[in-house]
Amino acid sequence: MSDGPKTVTAAVIVIGDEILSGRTKDQNLSFLAEALNDAGLQLREARMVADVEAEIVAAVNSLRARFDYVFTTGGIGPTHDDITADSIGAAFGLAVDYHPAAVDILKAHYAHTGAELNQARMRMARTPAGAALVENPVSKAPGFRVENVYVLAGIPSVCQAMFHSLKHELAGGDPVRSIAIAVHLAEGTLAKGLSALQENYPDVGMGSYPFYREGRFGASIVARGQVPERLTAAADEIRQLMRDLGGEPIEEEAGQN
Amino acid sequence: MSDGPKTVTAAVIVIGDEILSGRTKDQNLSFLAEALNDAGLQLREARMVADVEAEIVAAVNSLRARFDYVFTTGGIGPTHDDITADSIGAAFGLAVDYHPAAVDILKAHYAHTGAELNQARMRMARTPAGAALVENPVSKAPGFRVENVYVLAGIPSVCQAMFHSLKHELAGGDPVRSIAIAVHLAEGTLAKGLSALQENYPDVGMGSYPFYREGRFGASIVARGQVPERLTAAADEIRQLMRDLGGEPIEEEAGQN
Numbered sequence: 001m002s003d004g005p006k007t008v009t010a011a012v013i014v015i016g017d018e019i020l021s022g023r024t025k026d027q028n029l030s031f032l033a034e035a036l037n038d039a040g041l042q043l044r045e046a047r048m049v050a051d052v053e054a055e056i057v058a059a060v061n062s063l064r065a066r067f068d069y070v071f072t073t074g075g076i077g078p079t080h081d082d083i084t085a086d087s088i089g090a091a092f093g094l095a096v097d098y099h100p101a102a103v104d105i106l107k108a109h110y111a112h113t114g115a116e117l118n119q120a121r122m123r124m125a126r127t128p129a130g131a132a133l134v135e136n137p138v139s140k141a142p143g144f145r146v147e148n149v150y151v152l153a154g155i156p157s158v159c160q161a162m163f164h165s166l167k168h169e170l171a172g173g174d175p176v177r178s179i180a181i182a183v184h185l186a187e188g189t190l191a192k193g194l195s196a197l198q199e200n201y202p203d204v205g206m207g208s209y210p211f212y213r214e215g216r217f218g219a220s221i222v223a224r225g226q227v228p229e230r231l232t233a234a235a236d237e238i239r240q241l242m243r244d245l246g247g248e249p250i251e252e253e254a255g256q257n
Numbered sequence: 258m259s260d261g262p263k264t265v266t267a268a269v270i271v272i273g274d275e276i277l278s279g280r281t282k283d284q285n286l287s288f289l290a291e292a293l294n295d296a297g298l299q300l301r302e303a304r305m306v307a308d309v310e311a312e313i314v315a316a317v318n319s320l321r322a323r324f325d326y327v328f329t330t331g332g333i334g335p336t337h338d339d340i341t342a343d344s345i346g347a348a349f350g351l352a353v354d355y356h357p358a359a360v361d362i363l364k365a366h367y368a369h370t371g372a373e374l375n376q377a378r379m380r381m382a383r384t385p386a387g388a389a390l391v392e393n394p395v396s397k398a399p400g401f402r403v404e405n406v407y408v409l410a411g412i413p414s415v416c417q418a419m420f421h422s423l424k425h426e427l428a429g430g431d432p433v434r435s436i437a438i439a440v441h442l443a444e445g446t447l448a449k450g451l452s453a454l455q456e457n458y459p460d461v462g463m464g465s466y467p468f469y470r471e472g473r474f475g476a477s478i479v480a481r482g483q484v485p486e487r488l489t490a491a492a493d494e495i496r497q498l499m500r501d502l503g504g505e506p507i508e509e510e511a512g513q514n
Binding site for chain 1: 281
């Protein structure tokens with residue numbers, strides 16, 4: 001017997017009133033969902049919380065204990081509503097102060113641009129004690145990491161650039177791959193046979209997603225697993241089930257998620 | 258002194274592996290964020306959790322204790338991965354069984370369509386004991402409510418239709434309105450003055466969101482509050498701050514969120 005696939009888990013915390021108010025559509029969660037899976041991490045929970053320290057602390061402490069990695073986005077700019085660094089410090093019981101290397105980065109950046117490195121901008125150099133910096137190639141003010149919690153910016157282009165800066169640090173597991181097969185059969189017709197297949201493949205997750213396209217109802221069955229041969233075998237049985245029920249399997253993409 | 262505005266809070270739980278995997282982009286959260294605010298509810302937290310009963314139970318029990326209303330989406334179809342009804346039952350310690358009125362709805366629907374009301378489809382009539390049904394004008398299988406927790410479908414068109422069916426039941430508070438003002442000034446330039454304004458307006462939340470549009474950097478300042486006169490006064494002071502710093506305020510929309 002082999003040891004089976006290695007599973008590494010992650011959670012995301014999207015911080016910001018503007019997301020919860022519906023004004024701003026979050027783009028970071030869908031980016032991270034895919035990027036984490038590419039890195040061999042399975043996103044297991046996501047939370048969107050308000051700009052309130054107690055809420056951020058509660059989310060960070062709940063999730064960092066349960067998952068291998070936690071990624072936060074938002075709240076690390078220069079304005080009064082940017083409270084993520086202080087909240088992470090509070091979550092870990094660590095003092096928050098100016099990080100010398102972050103101060104150097106900001107000094108060099110503002111010397112270059114000619115803008116004043118005022119007290120507000122200096123806020124962007126504050127981190128919990130002992131934090132490791134995450135490089136920001138877009139706008140320089142860095143993200144940071146404390147233990148298994150990575151703190152990234154909310155602006156999508158910056159969040160993405162920071163993730164690319166840090167991803168080599170992640171110790172990923174075996175990635176999840178998926179095979180999606182659609183059919184013009186109702187979910188309720190497929191359900192019994194699919195349930196039996198799921199029992200035979202506990203290591204391959206099977207999800208059923210109904211659709212209505214071009215005037216016809218159907219369901220897309222998505223099989224997801226870490227062991228390629230098991231995934232392929234499960235997909236073959238799903239196609240056979242569809243044919244047995246009078247449907248013609250329609251291949252959708254095989255994917256990394 | 259008046260009693261001040263009435264605040265009613267809400268949380269959303271998006272249930273489903275397919276959202277966390279990044280395969281499916283969630284559309285329900287942004288819909289609910291806006292629809293709840295229109296109904297006088299403030300969305301304070303959102304969670305996306307996997308199709309795992311313990312995870313759903315933990316999220317429901319944490320959020321229903323802290324917020325006035327909780328709305329879940331997803332996991333109420335006929336297939337084995339639809340475990341929301343059982344999870345809500347477990348969260349409340351209630352038995353889950355066939356709801357007589359839901360059974361009647363499904364019988365009438367499948368008699369009409371001619372499809373078989375098999376055991377899988379009958380799963381869609383199961384609710385925790387004492388649940389109140391939420392009408393589904395799109396595909397008939399109902400949502401339901403237990404105490405302050407509403408359970409809605411994951412398919413966006415059905416989720417939206419169910420919300421319209423239930424919204425008259427919600428006891429909302431005073432809605433939050435917003436005024437957004439953009440300016441071609443850097444956040445770091447605005448930060449000090451904006452922080453002082455925020456201290457003077459504890460009842461008006463002020464958020465700062467940097468942007469880069471058409472080759473120019475700037476920031477959008479969003480003021481949000483429940484008392485229209487205070488919101489208007491705060492917005493006037495924000496515009497004046499921008500002018501004092503050499504910027505020209507650019508009006509964005511005044512909104513319901």
